Each structure stands twice: as C-alpha cells, then as structure tokens.
Amino acid sequence: MQDAAESTAEARYLWAAARHGVLGTQSAALPGYPFGSVVPFVLGRDGEPLLLLSPLSQHTRNIEQEPRCCLTLKADEAGDVQQHARLTALGELRRTEPESDAERYFRYFPQARDYHASLGFHFYRLDTIRMHWNGGFATARWIGPERIVRPNPLEAATEARIIEHMNADHQAALRTYLGPRVSAHVDPGQAVEMLGIDADGMDLRHAGDVMRVRLASPIDSAESARKTLVEMAQAT
Numbered sequence: 001m002q003d004a005a006e007s008t009a010e011a012r013y014l015w016a017a018a019r020h021g022v023l024g025t026q027s028a029a030l031p032g033y034p035f036g037s038v039v040p041f042v043l044g045r046d047g048e049p050l051l052l053l054s055p056l057s058q059h060t061r062n063i064e065q066e067p068r069c070c071l072t073l074k075a076d077e078a079g080d081v082q083q084h085a086r087l088t089a090l091g092e093l094r095r096t097e098p099e100s101d102a103e104r105y106f107r108y109f110p111q112a113r114d115y116h117a118s119l120g121f122h123f124y125r126l127d128t129i130r131m132h133w134n135g136g137f138a139t140a141r142w143i144g145p146e147r148i149v150r151p152n153p154l155e156a157a158t159e160a161r162i163i164e165h166m167n168a169d170h171q172a173a174l175r176t177y178l179g180p181r182v183s184a185h186v187d188p189g190q191a192v193e194m195l196g197i198d199a200d201g202m203d204l205r206h207a208g209d210v211m212r213v214r215l216a217s218p219i220d221s222a223e224s225a226r227k228t229l230v231e232m233a234q235a236t
Contacts, residue, residue: 004141006135007133007135007139007141007143008143008147008148010085010133010135011085011087011131011133011135011143011147011148012147012148012150012200013200013201013212013214014073014075014085014086014087015043015073015087015089015148015149016043016198016200016201016212017201017203017212018041018073018074019040019041019042019108019210020038020039020040020041021038021039021041021049021071021072021073021074022036022037022038022039022071022072023036023037023038023039023051023059023069023070023071023093024036024069024070024071024072025037025059025062025063025066025069025093026062026065026066026068026069027058027062028058028061028062028064028065028066029058035058035059035062037057037058037059039051039053039059039071040052040108040109040112041071042104042105042108042109042196043152043198044098044101044104044125044152045100045101045104045151045152045156046125046149046151046152047149047150047151047152047198048125048126048127048128048149049071049089049125049126050096050098050101050104050105050123050124050125051093051123051124051125051126052105052109052112052115052116052121052122052123052124053121053122053123053124054115054119054120054121055120055121055122060122060124063093063094063124067092067093067094068090068091068092069090069091069092069093069126070088070089070090070091071088071089071091071126072086072087072088072089073086073087073088073089074086082136082137083136083137084136085133085134085135085136086133086134087131087132087133087134087148088131088132089126089128089130089131089145090128090129090130090131090132091126091127091128091129091130091145092126092127092129093124093125093126093127094124094125094127095122095123095124096123096124096125097123098123098125100156100157101123101156102116102123103156103160104156104159104196105123107163107195107196108195108196108203108210128145128148128149129145130142130143130144130145131143131144131145131148150198150199150200152198152199153198153199153219153220153221154197154198154219154221154222154225158222159196159197161222162194162197162222162225162226162229163194163195163196163197166194166229167191167193167194170233171191171192172233173229173232173233174192174193174194174204175192176232176233176235177202177204177213177232177233178192178204178206178211178213179213182211186206186207187206187207190206190207191206192204192205192206193205193206195210197219197225199215199218199219199220200214200215200218201213201214201215202215215228215232216228216231216232216235217231
C-alpha cells in the first residue's frame with residue numbers, strides 16, 4: 001500500500017507525463033448528464049493543463065455554458081486496468097491567451113498550429129481545485145493541487161534555448177537519457193527530440209512517441225538544468 005508521500009510523487013509524475021485525458025463536462029444539450037471526451041494537453045508554465053479546443057466541439061459548448069469540469073488521466077500500462085494509476089483533477093476550464101505557452105503546446109502537437117491559425121481553435125486553461133488519486137488497489141485518496149501542480153521554474157525563452165541547444169548539439173546525450181532498455185531500440189536514423197523540460201523531468205520524442213524522463217535531481221534555473229543534464233549524460 002502506498003503512503004501519502006509515494007502517492008503524491010506518483011500522482012505528480014502522471015500529471016507531468018500524460019499527454020491526453022478524458023475531459024468530463026456538463027452537457028448543455030442534456031442538462032444534468034455528464035459528457036466525456038478525449039483531449040490532448042500539455043502543462044503550461046503555471047503547471048496547469050493547457051488545452052486547444054474547437055469552438056464546434058460539444059465539450060467546448062458545454063464549458064462555455066458551465067466551466068466546472070474534470071480531467072481524468074490514466075497511466076499507459078498493460079494488464080488489469082483497475083490496477084493502473086489514474087488521477088482526476090476537478091476545476092474550472094476557461095479560455096485564455098497563453099502567449100509563450102502556445103509555442104510550448106505546438107512543440108508537442110505541431111499539427112495543432114494550423115488548427116489555431118486557420119480553424120478557430122482556442123486555448124483553455126484548467127484551474128484545478130482538487131484532485132483524486134488512485135494508484136491501484138486500496139490507494140485512493142484526495143490530494144490538494146498544491147501538492148501536485150508545480151510551476152515551471154524556467155522562463156519560456158530559457159526553456160526554448162535549452163531545447164534548441166540539446167536538439168542541435170547533443171543527440172548522443174538525448175539517447176542516453178532514454179536509458180539502455182529504450183535507447184537500444186532507438187533508430188539512429190531518426191533524431192531524438194527534446195520537447196520540454198521542467199523542475200522534475202524532460203519530455204523526449206522519437207519516432208512519434210513522447211517519453212517522460214525523470215531528472216536525476218530537481219532544477220530551478222538554467223544553470224542547475226545544465227549541471228543536471230551533464231551529470232545524467234555522464235552517468236552511464
């Protein structure tokens with residue numbers, strides 16, 4: 001059985017690692033009934049989910065009438081689904097103009113740039129008020145968002161510089177970060193691409209798959225990021 005510290009750590013990892021979830025909204029067409037839909041998202045600089053939604057979708061129409069909703073995430077695992085880790089965030093989803101966070105979103109979902117520019121999709125940010133964690137049998141508990149949501153300590157321009165530098169000059173290190181079990185299957189003809197880095201981890205993409213890599217130690221600045229990335233590259 002997980003203790004509170006273990007639950008918090010695993011919930012925080014799932015929060016940062018997930019790239020899509022089930023958005024539960026309150027139906028505008030059938031009041032009183034819930035409506036679930038699968039949506040992609042990334043975490044913004046404030047550590048909250050940032051979604052890009054079509055004005056024509058049913059869930060967007062729902063939240064424009066009633067912003068209270070929930071976002072449920074599930075770990076990507078094989079086996080008994082009831083033993084998989086899942087996290088539900090309850091809060092309010094509101095339209096936003098994310099500025100630099102938009103570029104972060106487009107790094108993860110480059111095809112979405114045209115949706116935003118040409119098809120009228122708008123950004124929405126979740127303001128989480130409470131979370132419910134279930135890490136498997138007998139592990140369910142409520143968790144305050146202050147224990148899970150962590151703002152990114154790096155400014156947008158700093159994160160972008162680190163990403164550009166690593167992708168251009170340190171392919172060998174990026175492969176190393178994936179670990180021997182994964183990097184052994186990485187096609188050398190395809191680049192490993194860093195998409196984002198935050199206080200606890202980095203996100204790497206190879207052959208269309210996005211993988212979350214925990215940092216060896218938390219970072220809080222460009223200098224600590226450089227030090228940690230160097231140490232991780234030299235660790236094997």
